[in-house]
Amino acid sequence: MEKIKVKGKLYEIRSIQTIEPHVLQIVFTGTPPTKWNGDIVLYTAGDIECATLVGWTTVYRDEGQTVYLSDDGSVYQTPDPDTGGEILPPEPYVPTLEELQAAKKREISQACETAIYSGVDVKLSDGSTEHFSLTEHDQLNLFGKQVQLAAGTDQLEYHSDGQPCRYYSAKDMQIITSTAMAYVSYHTTYCNAVNMWIAGCETADEIQQIYYGADVPEQYQSDVLKAYIATEKERAGDVDEPQVAE
Known part of the structure; x- marks a missing residue:
């Protein structure tokens, strides 16, 4: 309503x-x-x-x-x-075209935030997979872990979703932080491209066809997004590859 x-x-x-x-x-x-x-x-x-x-x-x-x-x-x-x-x-x-574009951009932004905050599965060095949420607070925590890694810390305390805090090896924490940051970067880049797509729409029907997870037309793909898409194609089937949440 x-x-x-x-x-x-x-x-x-x-x-x-x-x-x-x-x-x-x-x-x-x-x-x-x-x-x-x-x-x-x-x-x-x-x-x-x-x-x-x-x-x-x-x-x-x-x-x-x-x-x-x-x-x-x-x-x-x-x-x-x-x-x-x-x-x-x-x-x-x-509503005017500008109002529809603004509303669609807010919709896409919210979907992007939801996708990021829901987090990512990470395959650790022992073959096990754990899930890590990526709210802004979580991202700040992981940034702190990157600082600890740079300082040469061997054991780093952290926790996956729903699990108690435990020590992770430097190798596993590097996997967690790099996977998480790549996931955030991918969604941020994708969201930006979708916003460019929305801005290029000339009719309400075009705007209504856009949703989070849709394939962005090539003319609105940035070089960064193209690189992500190329990498995704090369690593098709790799569970660690960030995917757009539809």
């Missing part, structure tokens, strides 16, 4: 649409806001911010859970049958 944010508070809505050039209709599922002196931020059903509506600060008409706003200070006047006045049929609000 769509949502809007007014003065910092979220409200669930059934619909939002223009019914006249300067009149916006919003149908709420609950109690609407009482004050409208601010921007209206629109969110998709997937909680992705997709548009900010500016200037809709006048209550044109109040029907309880259905509120009409105007952006020119006008208020509702009962149509005069003698003059043939009538309300135009509803027209759905259509």
Whole structure:
């Protein structure tokens, strides 16, 4: 269900649409806001911010859970049958291309963050495989381990997901840090390329076809991403190769 944010508070809505050039209709599922002196931020059903509506600060008409706003200070006047006045049929609000691009970029950014934070499987020197989450805190910890490795530490304390802290050999910790950093770098590079792809779209349909994990058209692939793709093809079937999480 769509949502809007007014003065910092979220409200669930059934619909939002223009019914006249300067009149916006919003149908709420609950109690609407009482004050409208601010921007209206629109969110998709997937909680992705997709548009900010500016200037809709006048209550044109109040029907309880259905509120009409105007952006020119006008208020509702009962149509005069003698003059043939009538309300135009509803027209759905259509976000601009720029708004759709911004919303898609936020969607891709969130998907990238989720993929990175979920972590990566690492095959250690004894053949066993352990999983390591890669939140920002985890990445900072691994950066610290790289410093310890550079200092010549032989045994380094760390833990895989759901396991107690234990000592890893310098060899295994090097495998963990290098695999983790390559995984983060890959997703960051891929996300950047997808954003370039989004920026190059000229229609809403093109934008809707993009999702995290899709093959990026060659014209939007950076040299770094091309190198990753080439390496992935060479190492097809290698469980240590970073993969895009779809």
